Amino acid sequence: MILDFFRRLHGLVSDDGIRVYAPVSGKILPIEDVPDVVFSERIAGDGIAIKPEGDKLVAPFDGTIVQVFETNHAFAIRSEKNIEVLVHFGIDTVDLRGKGFKRLAESGQKVHKGDPIIGFNLKELESSAHSTVTPVVISNIGELEIDRLNKADGDAVAGETAVLTLFLKEQKEDASANDAAAPAPAEDEEAGK
Numbered sequence: 001m002i003l004d005f006f007r008r009l010h011g012l013v014s015d016d017g018i019r020v021y022a023p024v025s026g027k028i029l030p031i032e033d034v035p036d037v038v039f040s041e042r043i044a045g046d047g048i049a050i051k052p053e054g055d056k057l058v059a060p061f062d063g064t065i066v067q068v069f070e071t072n073h074a075f076a077i078r079s080e081k082n083i084e085v086l087v088h089f090g091i092d093t094v095d096l097r098g099k100g101f102k103r104l105a106e107s108g109q110k111v112h113k114g115d116p117i118i119g120f121n122l123k124e125l126e127s128s129a130h131s132t133v134t135p136v137v138i139s140n141i142g143e144l145e146i147d148r149l150n151k152a153d154g155d156a157v158a159g160e161t162a163v164l165t166l167f168l169k170e171q172k173e174d175a176s177a178n179d180a181a182a183p184a185p186a187e188d189e190e191a192g193k
Contacts, residue, residue, distance in 0.1 A: 017148075018079075020047075020164035021113055022156035023060045023087045024134055027051040028163060030151070035131050036091045044086060045137035048151050048163050052089070052134050056104070057118040058159045059111040060085055060136065068117065069094070072101035075117050076139060083166065084140040089120060091131040100124040114159030136163060145169040 022028075029049040034040045039049070059065075059077060066076040066084065073093040078084045089101070102119035105111060125132055138144070150165040 017150070017165040017167045018081060018083060019061070019162040020083070020085055020136070020138070020166070021060045022050060022158050022161045022163045023057050023085075023117070023136055024050050024052045024054060024089075025156060025158045026053045026134075028151075028153050028156050029133060030153075031135065031137065034091070034133055034135050036135075039088070039135040039137065042137075044088075044135070045139040045141050046149060047085075047135065047137035049133050049135045050156055050163070052120075052122065052132055054158060055119055055122060056116045056158065057087055057089060057120065057134075059105075059113055059115045059117055060087065060159075060163075062112050063110070065105055065107050065109045065111060065117065067107050068103055068105060071096065071098045072103045072118055073098075075105075077111070077117075082140070083138060083144070086135070086137050086139040087117075088135045088137075089118070089132070090125060090129040090134060093125070093129050096125075096128060100128065138164065138166070 029051060031047055031049055032040050034049045038044050061079050063077045063079040066078050068075045071094050074088040076084060076086050100121045104116040104119055145168055146166055147169045148167040152163045156163055
């Protein structure tokens with residue numbers, strides 16, 4: 001209980017669910033607006049998309065890079081809480097064979113929220129990609145017992161704006177158990193902790 005207090009104090013635990021932060025700055029869009037059915041129909045997972053600004057994709061939470069795709073247009077990351085997120089820059093960008101992208105992190109590497117993973121040349125990609133809209137999806141959502149998934153809208157700042165907030169069923173149950181046992185707040189954590 002004291003450990004929980006200090007973790008909350010230092011921002012590692014939140015009563016607001018498990019947070020996934022923006023991996024790129026820009027305008028948040030509904031996942032349904034992605035011009036690719038793999039994302040818009042939630043086949044690859046559920047989440048949001050971002051019309052990007054800037055020049056880097058960053059880690060959306062503390063975790064381990066599962067994969068940086070060979071053409072450097074996408075990466076997958078897993079948190080310590082087993083939340084897996086796929087960040088896919090643009091649509092049909094795999095066809096560019098890495099042109100406009102620069103790998104900044106490697107598969108298997110442990111990273112912290114906001115650490116750069118992939119650099120990109122936005123002007124070059126805007127002229128050569130089908131779309132630069134960047135899906136950010138929870139790729140293992142079918143394996144999680146989610147009570148609720150909140151999606152942000154508006155503008156996002158990479159590594160600072162929570163774009164997805166997950167509430168797991170077990171968190172809700174834990175909160176009820178904690179409330180019944182003692183007047184302690186529910187234990188919800190950022191995806192990376």
